[in-house]
Amino acid sequence: MGKSWLKYYIIKRLIYAVAIAWAIVTITFILVRIGPSSPADKYLANILSRGQDVTQVTAAIEARYGLDKPLWEQYANYVVHLFQGDWGWSTSTSMPVIDLIKKHWIYSFQLILLSTILAAILGILIGIYSAVRQYSKFDYIASFFSMAGISIPGFWLGVMLILLFSVKLGWFKVYYDTTLPLFSLENLKALTLPVLTMVTGMLAGYVKYTRATMLDNLRKGFVITARAKGLPERTVIGKHVFRNALLPLSTILIADLGGIVFGSAYLTEIVFGIPGLGQVSFKAIFAADYSVVVAIVLISTFLVLIINLITDIAYTYIDPRVRYD
Amino acid sequence: MLNNGTILKVTNLKTRFFTRRGVVKAVDGVNFELRRGECLCLVGESGCGKSVSALSILGLIESPQGRVIDGEARYRDMDLLRCSSQELRRIRGKEIAMIFQDAQSALNPVFTVGAQIIEQIKLHKKTGDKESKDRAVTLLKEVGIPSAESALERYPHQLSGGMRQRAMIAMSLSCDPQILIADEPTTAVDVTVRAQILNLFKELKVNREMSLIFITHDFGVVSEIGDRAVIVYAGKDVETAPVSEIIASPKHPYAAGLLNCLPDFAKVADRLVSIPGSTPDPTAPPSGCPFHPRCAHVMDICWQQEPERVKLSGEHSVSCYLYKG
Amino acid sequence: MTSKLLQKIGGPLYSNRRLISYYWQRIRKNKLAVAGLGFILFLILLAIIGPFLTGDPTKSNFEENNLPPVGFSTEVSIYNIATGQSTTSKIYGTWKHPLGTDSKGRDMLAMLISGARISLWVGLVATGIAISLGVLIGVLSAYFGGWADNALMRFTDVMMTFPFFLLLVMIVFIFGSNLLLIMVVIGLTGWAGIARMVRSETLSLRTREFVTAAKALGATDRRVVFRHLIPQVVSLIVVMATLSIPGVILAEAALSFIGLGDPTVTSWGVVLESGQQSLDTAWWVAVEPGIMLFLTALAFNFLGDGLRDAFDPKSRM
Numbered sequence: 001m002g003k004s005w006l007k008y009y010i011i012k013r014l015i016y017a018v019a020i021a022w023a024i025v026t027i028t029f030i031l032v033r034i035g036p037s038s039p040a041d042k043y044l045a046n047i048l049s050r051g052q053d054v055t056q057v058t059a060a061i062e063a064r065y066g067l068d069k070p071l072w073e074q075y076a077n078y079v080v081h082l083f084q085g086d087w088g089w090s091t092s093t094s095m096p097v098i099d100l101i102k103k104h105w106i107y108s109f110q111l112i113l114l115s116t117i118l119a120a121i122l123g124i125l126i127g128i129y130s131a132v133r134q135y136s137k138f139d140y141i142a143s144f145f146s147m148a149g150i151s152i153p154g155f156w157l158g159v160m161l162i163l164l165f166s167v168k169l170g171w172f173k174v175y176y177d178t179t180l181p182l183f184s185l186e187n188l189k190a191l192t193l194p195v196l197t198m199v200t201g202m203l204a205g206y207v208k209y210t211r212a213t214m215l216d217n218l219r220k221g222f223v224i225t226a227r228a229k230g231l232p233e234r235t236v237i238g239k240h241v242f243r244n245a246l247l248p249l250s251t252i253l254i255a256d257l258g259g260i261v262f263g264s265a266y267l268t269e270i271v272f273g274i275p276g277l278g279q280v281s282f283k284a285i286f287a288a289d290y291s292v293v294v295a296i297v298l299i300s301t302f303l304v305l306i307i308n309l310i311t312d313i314a315y316t317y318i319d320p321r322v323r324y325d
Numbered sequence: 326m327l328n329n330g331t332i333l334k335v336t337n338l339k340t341r342f343f344t345r346r347g348v349v350k351a352v353d354g355v356n357f358e359l360r361r362g363e364c365l366c367l368v369g370e371s372g373c374g375k376s377v378s379a380l381s382i383l384g385l386i387e388s389p390q391g392r393v394i395d396g397e398a399r400y401r402d403m404d405l406l407r408c409s410s411q412e413l414r415r416i417r418g419k420e421i422a423m424i425f426q427d428a429q430s431a432l433n434p435v436f437t438v439g440a441q442i443i444e445q446i447k448l449h450k451k452t453g454d455k456e457s458k459d460r461a462v463t464l465l466k467e468v469g470i471p472s473a474e475s476a477l478e479r480y481p482h483q484l485s486g487g488m489r490q491r492a493m494i495a496m497s498l499s500c501d502p503q504i505l506i507a508d509e510p511t512t513a514v515d516v517t518v519r520a521q522i523l524n525l526f527k528e529l530k531v532n533r534e535m536s537l538i539f540i541t542h543d544f545g546v547v548s549e550i551g552d553r554a555v556i557v558y559a560g561k562d563v564e565t566a567p568v569s570e571i572i573a574s575p576k577h578p579y580a581a582g583l584l585n586c587l588p589d590f591a592k593v594a595d596r597l598v599s600i601p602g603s604t605p606d607p608t609a610p611p612s613g614c615p616f617h618p619r620c621a622h623v624m625d626i627c628w629q630q631e632p633e634r635v636k637l638s639g640e641h642s643v644s645c646y647l648y649k650g
Numbered sequence: 651m652t653s654k655l656l657q658k659i660g661g662p663l664y665s666n667r668r669l670i671s672y673y674w675q676r677i678r679k680n681k682l683a684v685a686g687l688g689f690i691l692f693l694i695l696l697a698i699i700g701p702f703l704t705g706d707p708t709k710s711n712f713e714e715n716n717l718p719p720v721g722f723s724t725e726v727s728i729y730n731i732a733t734g735q736s737t738t739s740k741i742y743g744t745w746k747h748p749l750g751t752d753s754k755g756r757d758m759l760a761m762l763i764s765g766a767r768i769s770l771w772v773g774l775v776a777t778g779i780a781i782s783l784g785v786l787i788g789v790l791s792a793y794f795g796g797w798a799d800n801a802l803m804r805f806t807d808v809m810m811t812f813p814f815f816l817l818l819v820m821i822v823f824i825f826g827s828n829l830l831l832i833m834v835v836i837g838l839t840g841w842a843g844i845a846r847m848v849r850s851e852t853l854s855l856r857t858r859e860f861v862t863a864a865k866a867l868g869a870t871d872r873r874v875v876f877r878h879l880i881p882q883v884v885s886l887i888v889v890m891a892t893l894s895i896p897g898v899i900l901a902e903a904a905l906s907f908i909g910l911g912d913p914t915v916t917s918w919g920v921v922l923e924s925g926q927q928s929l930d931t932a933w934w935v936a937v938e939p940g941i942m943l944f945l946t947a948l949a950f951n952f953l954g955d956g957l958r959d960a961f962d963p964k965s966r967m
Contacts, residue, residue: 020808027812031824144682147955151947153900155907156922156940163929163936221430227385228425229445229496230418243435263815267904281816282908285823293820300813319435320480 006316010309017305024301025082025294029075032290082298088291092284097295100280105299106182108276112265114191115198120253122199123206130207131214132237143211146204154264158197158271165193175273194272201264209253213245220244247319254304254311262300332536333359333382333421333504338396338406339560340374340381343389347608351377351391353560359504364530364537366547366568368583369557372604375540378557379506381406383421384413400504419449422497426509428489432481438465439477442496449500464495468525487518494525498533505529506538511546523549544587548572553640556580559605559615566641576643578620614645622647676960683956686949693946697770700763707760707916717741719750719758719934752921752935753928762942765918769946772833772902772917773895779837780898781891784844785883791845792852793875803849809842818901822910829912836901844890851883885961892954896947903943918943 069077081088087097126146130139166174172193180187217223218241226240227233266278273279277296284292315322340352352374359365367375380386382398382405398405400421405413417423425431433441439461446457458477465473468491481489490510497505507526511519527550530537539550547554551568556577564577575581582600602619605611611618617627624646632644677683701707718724723742730737749758791802821835855861864874905911906919913920918939925936 023808024812028820031820147951148944148948151896151944151951153903153907153940153943153947155904156936156943159922159926159929159936160940163933167929221425221427222433224380224385225425225431225493226433228383228417228423230414230416230448231444232414240433240436244433262813266815267908270908282819285819288823293816297813297816297820300816304813320437321434321482 006313010313013309013312017302017309020305021298021302022079024297025079026075028290028294028297029078032294033071033074082294087295090284090289090292092287092289092292097291100292101277101295101299104275104277104280107178107274108265108269108278110182110187111191111194111198111268111274111276112261115195115202115265116261118195119199119202119206123203124210124249126203127207127210128214128237128242130211131218134215139211142207146207149200150204152200154197154201155267155271157200158193158268161193161197162271176275178275194268194274197268197271198261198264202261205253205260209249210245213248214241216248217241217244243318247315247322250311250314250318254308262304330360331358332361332400334397334399335378335382336397336399338378338381338393338398340377340386340391340393342391349607350560350610351607352381353610354396355557355560355562357555357562357565359536359538360553361536362530362534363552364526364539364550366551366554367538367540367557368542368544368547368554368580370542370583370604372607373557374560375557376508379423379508379538379540383417383423383506384408384410385417385423415449418445418497418502419500420502421504421506422500422502423506424490424493424497424508424510427513428493429481429486429513431493432489434481437478437480438484438492438496439479442477442492442499445496446499460499461495464499465492467498468492468495469521470495486514487521490514490518490522491525494522494529498529501533502535504536504538506540508540509542511541511543526550542583544572544584556583559610560607561615561644563616563645564641564643566643570638570641576637576641576648577616577645578622578647579616582619673960677956680956680959682952683960686952686956689945689949690953693766693770693949696763697767701760701767704760704763705757707756707764710754710756715751715753717744717747717751718932719938720744720748722750722934724932749938750932750934752924753932758921758934758938761916761921762918762938764916765921765939765942766946768829768915768917769899769902769943772829772836773899773950775833776836776840776898776902777891777895779834780840780894781844781887783838784841784890785848785887787841788845788848789852789875789883792849793871799849802845806842806845809839810846812839814839815901815904818905819908819910822905827905827910827912829915829917832902832905832912836898840894840898844894847886847890848883851886855883885957889954889958889961892950892957896950899950900943900947903939 085098087101089095090097090100093100123146126142130142133139162172162174166172173190176190176194177186180190214237222244223236223241226236231240262278265276266282268274269276269278270282277299281293281296284290284296335355335357338352338355339350342349342351355374355378357365357367367378369375377386377391381393381396384405386393393406396406400416403412405416408416432438436444439458442461442464443454443457446452446460450457450460452460461477462473465476470476470488470491476484476488476492481492484492490513494510510526511522514522523546526537526539529535530550537550539546541547547568554566554568554571555562556564556571556579558579564571564575564580566576571580572584575584579600586599600619605615605618611628613626613628613630614620614632617623620627626646632646634642634644635648636642637648677687718741723740725738725740747757747759749762751757752761787802787806791799791806817839818832818835822832825831861874902911902917903919903922906917907923907926909923911917911920911923922936922939922943925932925934925939928935
């Protein structure tokens with residue numbers, strides 16, 4: 001059977017992704033513009049100390065940013081520039097936004113990648129075992145601890161880990177050392193506590209969903225068939241049941257990625273002083289450096305959309321019954 | 326040890342399910358023997374314990390809720406109920422294969438039909454890719470699937486109901502089993518397909534000289550395919566006889582009732598006949614003869630004491646007080 | 651068995667005492683859910699009457715700053731101007747401030763009780779907004795189908811893909827740290843997941859006989875939605891509300907933690923943030939509000955899980 005419909009589906013989804021990006025650009029534009037502050041506000045103290053006329057200088061600054069033009073023209077310029085790849089100038093760090101992101105993305109990437117992989121592997125294994133041994137002691141303990149994991153405020157856990165392991169025991173540095181080479185044992189060590197913080201929060205989702213979807217499929221007819229064929233239990237669970245559980249599992253987990261993972265990475269970066277995009281956007285917000293914020297919002301949204309698309313395509317291979325119309 | 330003609334002998338099989346609502350006596354002392362090359366039908370209403378008996382023999386009862394608590398299932402020189410799980414795995418699918426009622430749910434939806442058949446061949450025959458695939462094609466042809474090569478690449482949902490059931494049968498035959506257990510294989514398919522599947526079973530019986538256990542609730546099917554029949558009620562075998570004999574003169578009132586339910590197209594009946602009452606609650610079966618609440622010939626002794634087995638002729642036996650020794 | 655029983659006693663949850671008592675019997679078996687409920691009730695009581703029993707949480711007292719909780723001690727070095735020497739002395743917690751004081755000498759117990767009030771308030775208001783929006787959008791989307799469903803679900807997609815915490819931070823920064831604004835924004839951004847679930851639940855309900863029956867009897871769309879569909883998804887709503895409260899409380903705390911909390915209120919997040927500055931001199935200031943946040947979130951999660959199991963007989967056999 002061909003999958004020619006898949007090509008149309010991908011094109012449709014890409015158009016859709018662009019539309020969502022446009023909607024988000026518009027939302028952020030409106031937010032920034034209807035906000036009470038103007039980019040000129042930062043220079044206010046400066047202007048006053050020099051004894052210049054506030055209205056005049058503010059107007060000059062606003063003209064430089066194109067703020068004197070009508071709102072729709074500003075909006076059009078803004079959107080056109082973004083789509084041309086001109087993401088603007090970061091006023092707080094005095095460099096193009098693109099360069100700023102190029103410099104910092106890797107720190108977020110390593111943190112999220114390590115945490116996601118670790119949490120997924122651990123959580124799926126625990127979830128499978130909990131489902132196979134439903135109502136056993138292991139099942140209860142696992143669900144208790146994963147519940148505790150999502151209930152702990154991640155930023156607080158981070159602070160507590162620093163207090164215990166860095167301040168009291170001195171095993172780790174209090175702040176993340178940016179001079180460490182990326183692929184080194186020291187870097188891995190420096191990431192231990194941040195990753196631990198993120199994994200604690202993410203684990204529960206993986207455990208809960210894996211357990212639920214495994215239980216769903218463990219009761220299906222094909223499980224008895226697989227056993228009746230004489231397959232060892234390992235194959236029955238690991239191949240026949242898990243492959244069926246994978247589809248609903250990945251749907252839910254990808255949906256989580258946008259909100260939960262990016263949100264917790266954001267706070268984790270701030271607590272541990274990791275200079276990733278979370279911390280960069282955090283600082284940018286406080287510096288009213290909105291072109292940076294918009295860029296980072298767009299990047300994370302786009303990432304979620306792209307990952308969504310990739311998993312959608314992967315589904316058609318995981319479950320041959322899936323067809324998008 | 327088993328005598329020459331007998332390939333499987335089940336004695337006093339008892340299977341219990343320990344649920345929150347109490348102990349379900351799913352199988353409560355079932356006896357039968359299967360002879361080489363014959364088709365033995367287990368007949369009874371749904372929930373009477375036919376399927377659970379079959380699953381118990383193969384060790385496929387869901388633990389820990391379900392447990393075989395007593396009995397013996399002699400096959401070759403061993404007792405299947407007391408085999409190690411490893412020994413049992415070598416027998417399942419290789420020497421004793423099973424077919425399930427609903428091929429739609431019994432086949433794994435995310436693997437191709439070919440992959441599922443080849444998996445079983447490789448497991449037991451230890452053959453290579455090419456050889457296993459060729460064998461799968463031969464099997465699909467044997468069960469009458471047109472264009473077998475392309476059917477191999479199809480997923481269960483892409484086949485019609487009849488084709489799915491044929492594929493399921495092909496899979497069960499893949500290791501040339503000594504015994505084939507078919508659990509209501511014609512219930513979930515259309516009437517026209519039902520006749521084809523039954524014919525297929527008849528052919529297989531002749532061509533392969535297999536021993537067949539056919540589980541059904543339909544005396545029409547029994548008369549088509551069966552050599553001998555065991556009537557099961559409330560987890561017990563109440564009557565055993567050659568099919569021709571039991572259809573001509575059923576002894577147990579329950580067997581007679583089941584036969585009566587068959588619409589007789591020779592006569593124009595006003596209404597369909599049914600057995601009054603419903604199957605007993607398996608957590609609290611009636612005392613004495615389990616059929617006494619629904620029986621038209623009930624006597625005082627029927628609810629006081631369980632009837633002994635009465636041998637009527639060499640092949641025909643029944644558990645009922647109507648036929649005292 | 652259970653589903654038969656449910657059919658027999660059926661009907662919307664709020665108007666059926668027998669159904670409520672049936673669910674209560676089921677919840678009672680789950681000890682963690684009962685413990686969660688107990689803690690939540692205790693917290694509510696604390697939030698209502700607590701502030702009358704403790705002192706003013708905002709009152710500073712530099713005479714008694716950095717006091718440890720009862721049963722703990724810390725070492726403080728005091729610099730003596732006259733001798734030019736610093737002496738180390740041990741300070742013990744006192745019953746006057748059973749949970750200690752912070753660097754400004756404010757009573758921790760009073761601050762935590764005030765925080766309970768704010769956290770519960772935030773949880774209630776924000777979840778209320780999110781649930782009402784989610785239910786409304788979900789039910790409308792499922793009930794009307796077609797282009798309305800399509801438009802609403804695409805909008806929901808946008809909300810779900812948006813990095814919501816970043817949006818929250820930005821809005822609060824732009825428009826100022828105000829508790830009401832924070833609650834409203836959390837509520838306005840948190841409905842997408844709820845709308846999705848309500849939609850799929852309603853879709854399966856929509857085709858059931860009682861809706862067809864109501865329509866056949868001439869009920870208006872409005873009546874079908876409010877009298878028949880919404881009551882049926884009530885159990886789902888109760889579960890989702892309980893499970894989304896911890897997220898909301900933690901979001902407010904996280905905002906306060908990064909310095910965007912409402913400075914005029916004493917929330918757990920605000921206290922925690924101030925405690926992070928004095929980790930080495932007064933660890934308890936950061937530890938205590940964190941424990942309260944943790945226990946509160948845990949209690950709601952356990953209760954929500956227990957409720958879900960009680961309402962959905964399929965999930966636990």
